[in-house]
Amino acid sequence: MELEPVIGFEVHSELKTKTKVFCGCKNAFGDPPNTNVCPVCLGMPGVLPVLNRRAFELALRTAIALHCEISERTTFDRKNYYYPDLPKNYQISQQYAVLGRRGYLEIEINGQTRRVGINNVHLEEDAGKNVHPETAGARYSLVDLNRAGVPLLEIVSEPDIRSRDEAEAYMHGLRSLLQYCDASDCKMQEGSLRYELNISMRRPGDPLPDYRVEVKNLASMKSVLRALDYEIRRQTRLLEEGRKPARETALWDDAAGETRTMRSKEGAQDYRYFPEPDLVEVHIDRAWMERARAELPELQHQRCKRFVEQLGLPEYDARILTQSRPLADYFEAAVRLHNNPKAISNWIMTELLRVLGEEVEPDDLKVRPSHLARLVGMIDSGAISGKIAKQVFPDMLETGRMPDEIVREKGLVQISDTSALESVVAEVIAENPDVAEDYRAGKDKALGRLVGQAMKKTRGQANPQLLNELLRKTLRGE
Amino acid sequence: MPSEKVTEADVRHVAYLSRLEFNADEIQRFTHDLNNILLYVDKLAELDTSAVEPTSHSLKMQNVFRDDEVRASLTNEQALANAPEREGPFFKVPQIIQEP
Numbered sequence: 421m422e423l424e425p426v427i428g429f430e431v432h433s434e435l436k437t438k439t440k441v442f443c444g445c446k447n448a449f450g451d452p453p454n455t456n457v458c459p460v461c462l463g464m465p466g467v468l469p470v471l472n473r474r475a476f477e478l479a480l481r482t483a484i485a486l487h488c489e490i491s492e493r494t495t496f497d498r499k500n501y502y503y504p505d506l507p508k509n510y511q512i513s514q515q516y517a518v519l520g521r522r523g524y525l526e527i528e529i530n531g532q533t534r535r536v537g538i539n540n541v542h543l544e545e546d547a548g549k550n551v552h553p554e555t556a557g558a559r560y561s562l563v564d565l566n567r568a569g570v571p572l573l574e575i576v577s578e579p580d581i582r583s584r585d586e587a588e589a590y591m592h593g594l595r596s597l598l599q600y601c602d603a604s605d606c607k608m609q610e611g612s613l614r615y616e617l618n619i620s621m622r623r624p625g626d627p628l629p630d631y632r633v634e635v636k637n638l639a640s641m642k643s644v645l646r647a648l649d650y651e652i653r654r655q656t657r658l659l660e661e662g663r664k665p666a667r668e669t670a671l672w673d674d675a676a677g678e679t680r681t682m683r684s685k686e687g688a689q690d691y692r693y694f695p696e697p698d699l700v701e702v703h704i705d706r707a708w709m710e711r712a713r714a715e716l717p718e719l720q721h722q723r724c725k726r727f728v729e730q731l732g733l734p735e736y737d738a739r740i741l742t743q744s745r746p747l748a749d750y751f752e753a754a755v756r757l758h759n760n761p762k763a764i765s766n767w768i769m770t771e772l773l774r775v776l777g778e779e780v781e782p783d784d785l786k787v788r789p790s791h792l793a794r795l796v797g798m799i800d801s802g803a804i805s806g807k808i809a810k811q812v813f814p815d816m817l818e819t820g821r822m823p824d825e826i827v828r829e830k831g832l833v834q835i836s837d838t839s840a841l842e843s844v845v846a847e848v849i850a851e852n853p854d855v856a857e858d859y860r861a862g863k864d865k866a867l868g869r870l871v872g873q874a875m876k877k878t879r880g881q882a883n884p885q886l887l888n889e890l891l892r893k894t895l896r897g898e
Numbered sequence: 899m900p901s902e903k904v905t906e907a908d909v910r911h912v913a914y915l916s917r918l919e920f921n922a923d924e925i926q927r928f929t930h931d932l933n934n935i936l937l938y939v940d941k942l943a944e945l946d947t948s949a950v951e952p953t954s955h956s957l958k959m960q961n962v963f964r965d966d967e968v969r970a971s972l973t974n975e976q977a978l979a980n981a982p983e984r985e986g987p988f989f990k991v992p993q994i995i996q997e998p
């Protein structure tokens with residue numbers, strides 16, 4: 421039986437604001453526990469939330485970038501449930517008049533563009549964090565409410581994703597869009613971007629299955645893909661045995677590499693949403709929409725086009741460099757300092773992409789755009805050869821020192837002095853009379869062997885162009 | 899008009915969701931009271947509201963915002979001052995055994 425997965429995502433992204441969504445406490449990761457808290461986000465009686473304009477504008481911008489229909493009147497609602505990280509016993513969210521609906525994200529699969537539907541985009545507040553005590557066997561939990569009230573954007577996709585590759589493309593695409601909108605820093609390891617998966621299996625062409633498994637606790641994109649593989653195998657096996665997988669919510673156990681059913685709680689899904697009486701409606705009129713559209717930052721495809729048209733990069737380079745905004749920013753910062761886009765692109769694509777990944781962002785690198793620009797500048801001015809640059813680069817990555825400094829310290833400066841190279845050239849010709857004779861007899865390739873020998877003698881420091889020229893001249897007896 | 903809109907099972911369910919415990923007498927009394935309240939509210943349905951715009955709020959106001967500027971938070975000591983239990987800088991709560 422040929423089955424295909426039916427996959428959808430719920431993505432939570434913390435917005436990049438200075439303060440929380442309904443109070444003036446700092447929105448920051450890693451501060452001492454329970455220090456960015458006030459009566460509003462602690463849920464004390466009688467306090468009133470006031471909406472953060474910046475948070476709302478970032479949410480609106482993202483909804484527009486996702487091609488959503490924007491509600492002219494949008495409202496907030498209370499979602500009621502009990503959990504220790506939720507001090508008010510309700511979360512302020514949006515249910516009845518959400519900010520954006522019926523949008524889409526374009527993803528590219530095997531050179532073809534596909535649209536993944538966005539069901540809705542809405543603004544809500546994050547909950548606090550439960551911490552497990554360090555004491556072994558402790559039968560209690562600890563709560564840090566610094567995160568309670570941090571603005572959170574929820575992006576709910578339609579179940580339009582049909583393969584693991586599409587799921588991966590969707591995650592990368594959405595992350596890139598959030599970064600280009602400057603809406604979130606998208607650090608999964610800090611929880612500012614969180615994916616929840618829902619998945620079922622069906623025969624292609626069948627209607628949507630009447631069950632689905634929701635998977636939570638996915639700490640990285642890698643975990644999402646592993647959980648996806650696991651569920652596809654598990655559900656396929658059940659269906660092949662003629663059994664139907666249960667509709668359930670499961671937690672991904674990364675260490676065990678499997679999903680675990682969460683104990684179902686009677687009535688747990690009954691959130692009794694009702695309009696938040698402490699917040700008034702937000703009306704978005706035409707003038708505001710026009711302003712928001714005009715202020716939309718340059719998005720990935722636009723930047724890619726500009727890199728090709730203005731900087732003369734090949735399409736392939738431009739696409740890779742613009743996949744993430746921090747990388748594109750890095751590249752442009754280097755190009756501003758040294759105008760050789762293609763050479764800088766080559767260095768990024770060969771040397772930097774090797775060390776960058778989900779855990780390492782361009783901002784984390786010790787090699788800053790100014791370092792890279794300087795390195796390429798030194799090659800272009802003939803101060804060092806490309807070969808020496810490659811020798812210097814690992815040191816730059818590790819220490820964050822300027823290439824000039826490393827080159828000087830290691831004595832790697834290129835020899836561009838004719839008199840210094842003349843003696844080397846004479847030596848090489850004297851030591852390799854046969855090769856020299858071959859060249860004189862018209863075998864141009866023989867020159868390369870002599871260049872190689874000379875390079876060896878100068879430990880790669882000879883200026884290759886000058887060396888070539890000197891060898892040719894000497895051999896021709898000029 | 900049906901007199902039994904709210905059943906005793908509904909009341910028990912709502913009580914559970916609100917983490918409230920009631921005895922059998924109370925369940926019966928609240929069922930009765932809630933039905934009466936709903937009957938009373940039904941009177942509003944007699945009004946013709948076809949020409950009235952839907953509203954989500956009693957205040958005729960919209961777009962109330964604050965600027966994204968940091969204001970002083972409480973100190974950790976102040977934040978924990980009313981906590982029934984604490985450990986170091988944290989609130990201490992009964993062991994959490996499952997996700998919400």
